[in-house]
Amino acid sequence: MPAILVSARKPFNFTSVINSHGWRQLAPFSYEETTNTLSYVLRLSTGRVIDLHFHDAKEGVNVQIPKLERGERTEVADKVTWMFGLDMDFSHFYAASHAEPKLLHAKKLARGRVLRSPTLFEDVLKTILTTNTLWTATRNMTLKLVNELGASTAGREKIDPPLSAMIKKAFPTPEAIAASSPEFLKEKIRVGYRAPAIHQLAVRVASGNFDLESLKTSDVPTLELRKQLLTINGVGPYAAANLLMLLGRHDFIPIDSYALKMVSNEWYRGEPITAKEVEKRFEKWGEFKGLAFWFWDWKDNG
DNA sequence: GGTAGACCTGGACGC
DNA sequence: GCGTCCAGGTCTACC
Numbered sequence: 534m535p536a537i538l539v540s541a542r543k544p545f546n547f548t549s550v551i552n553s554h555g556w557r558q559l560a561p562f563s564y565e566e567t568t569n570t571l572s573y574v575l576r577l578s579t580g581r582v583i584d585l586h587f588h589d590a591k592e593g594v595n596v597q598i599p600k601l602e603r604g605e606r607t608e609v610a611d612k613v614t615w616m617f618g619l620d621m622d623f624s625h626f627y628a629a630s631h632a633e634p635k636l637l638h639a640k641k642l643a644r645g646r647v648l649r650s651p652t653l654f655e656d657v658l659k660t661i662l663t664t665n666t667l668w669t670a671t672r673n674m675t676l677k678l679v680n681e682l683g684a685s686t687a688g689r690e691k692i693d694p695p696l697s698a699m700i701k702k703a704f705p706t707p708e709a710i711a712a713s714s715p716e717f718l719k720e721k722i723r724v725g726y727r728a729p730a731i732h733q734l735a736v737r738v739a740s741g742n743f744d745l746e747s748l749k750t751s752d753v754p755t756l757e758l759r760k761q762l763l764t765i766n767g768v769g770p771y772a773a774a775n776l777l778m779l780l781g782r783h784d785f786i787p788i789d790s791y792a793l794k795m796v797s798n799e800w801y802r803g804e805p806i807t808a809k810e811v812e813k814r815f816e817k818w819g820e821f822k823g824l825a826f827w828f829w830d831w832k833d834n835g
Numbered sequence: 836g837g838t839a840g841a842c843c844t845g846g847a848c849g850c
Numbered sequence: 851g852c853g854t855c856c857a858g859g860t861c862t863a864c865c
Contacts, residue, residue, distance in 0.1 A: 665859040670844055725843035730860090769860045790858065 534586075535600060539610050540593040541619040546643035547589035550617050553647040553827075558672055559659055560679040561704055562648075574679075574686065575612060575651060576703035577605055582686045584701055585609065593619060615749070618646035621781060626821045635830045644828040649779050653745050654738055655704045660775050661727055661734075661767040677722045682709045710735035730767030748780065755782045770808075774823065783823035786815055795831045 551557050551571050557564045561574035571587040586597040594617055598609055614620055623645035630636035638644065650656045662674045683702030710718075710732065719728035737743035751758060755777060762773040774785035786792065788808045796811045797803050811826075818825040 661860095663859090665842080665857085666844065667846075667857065669846075670858090673845085719843090723844065726841090726860090727843080767860070771859060 534597045536595055536597045537606060537610060538590055538593055538595055539613045539617075539619060541617065542622055543592075544640065544643035545591075545593065545619070545646075547587075547591075547594060547617075549642045549644050550646045550648050551587075553644075555668065555671075556648045556650070556659070559675045560672075561683065561702060573616075573651075574683075574701045574703045575609070576684055576706065577608055579605070580684070581605070582684050582701075582703045583609075584686060585613075587613070587617075612651045616649050616651060618649065618781070621646055623824075626783075626824050629818070629821055630825065633825075636825060636828060638830060639824075639828050645824060647778060647827070650704065652704075653749050653776075653780075654707055654734075656779050657734065657745065657762075657765060657768065657772075657776060658710075658731060660772045660779075661731060662724065663775075664727075664767065664769070664772055666725075674722055674724050678710075678724075679704055681705075681721055682713060684709070707735045707738035711739040727767055730765075733766055755784045758782060759785065778823045778827065784820050786811060786823055786826045788812075792826070795829075799829075799832050 548569065551564065556562060557571055563572045564570070565572070569589060573585045573587070574582060575585055576582050583599050583601070588595040588597070594613055596609065596613055598606070601609065623639075623643075626645055627640040630639050650659065658678070659671075659675060662678075663671045666674075679702050682705035684706070685700050685702050687700045713732070715728040715732045718724050718731055722728075724731060734743075734745075738745050748758060748761065753761075758780065759773050759777060762768050762776050763770075768776070770785075771787050771789050774787040777783070777785050778787065788811050792811055793806055793808070796814055797806045800814060801810065815822045815826050
């Protein structure tokens with residue numbers, strides 16, 4: 534199988550990226566622990582759906598791909614650069630955190646990059662699917678969404694049952710989700726009350742009324758970016774902070790029940806706390822607040 | 836600005 | 851197998 538090497542700005546640690554959060558467990562990602570291989574089913578801009586396998590190449594990411602045209606290879610390289618944040622620079626964060634014992638490992642393990650999907654649309658939807666539910670349900674909803682509405686590696690031709698198990702699917706496009714209905718999303722994908730929000734976002738993006746992908750490269754201040762993310766139904770303070778982290782803006786902390794638990798165990802003897810206490814503990818980290826929180830060496834991370 | 840309650844799913848638990 | 855309870859953020863109404 535052909536392969537391409539996509540280089541990373543140093544320092545880089547493949548394992549740190551794929552372990553940065555739970556994204557590798559969400560379809561169309563999959564992970565094989567014994568070989569430390571991350572896989573992803575990618576839909577190219579031409580509509581072709583391909584299977585990618587990522588391996589550690591020390592100086593970057595080695596990507597196993599099917600035979601592709603030159604333009605397709607360039608597109609894959611660009612997507613991989615985004616997904617792994619290969620061009621990102623965390624030197625200022627490492628300098629700011631070098632004296633903090635709880636962040637000693639940050640530079641050593643090249644922490645800072647968080648695994649992303651190729652499109653912001655996919656990351657927004659996945660983030661909405663993490664809200665107000667348990668992780669197993671998030672995994673189920675994502676898998677159903679991909680299986681029901683995603684384009685397949687086999688194209689449109691009909692596949693016999695024995696072969697169909699080998700066919701993989703990409704994350705659905707905004708158009709595919711927009712063409713479904715809130716009722717379908719609720720009843721088939723089991724997304725519950727999130728159905729109208731998910732469908733509405735797909736319609737906004739598919740119709741061209743909301744250029745979500747442009748936020749990936751936007752240079753507007755973080756507060757303004759946050760404001761735009763909060764216009765999305767289903768995206769509240771937690772989801773917006775999570776998405777800002779994925780966008781490389783680290784001024785906000787995604788405060789969920791896990792954050793409250795960790796901060797409470799660290800500084801408040803496990804007693805009930807509010808978001809205010811979390812903010813207070815990380816206030817001094819300023820523009821690195823999100824990074825300091827995300828990569829903090831917690832006393833009890835169970 | 837702060838707070839209470841509804842929104843859903845699915846896992847855990849008791850019977 | 852069935853019913854009940856509970857965890858998990860966002861949104862809206864209300865104070």
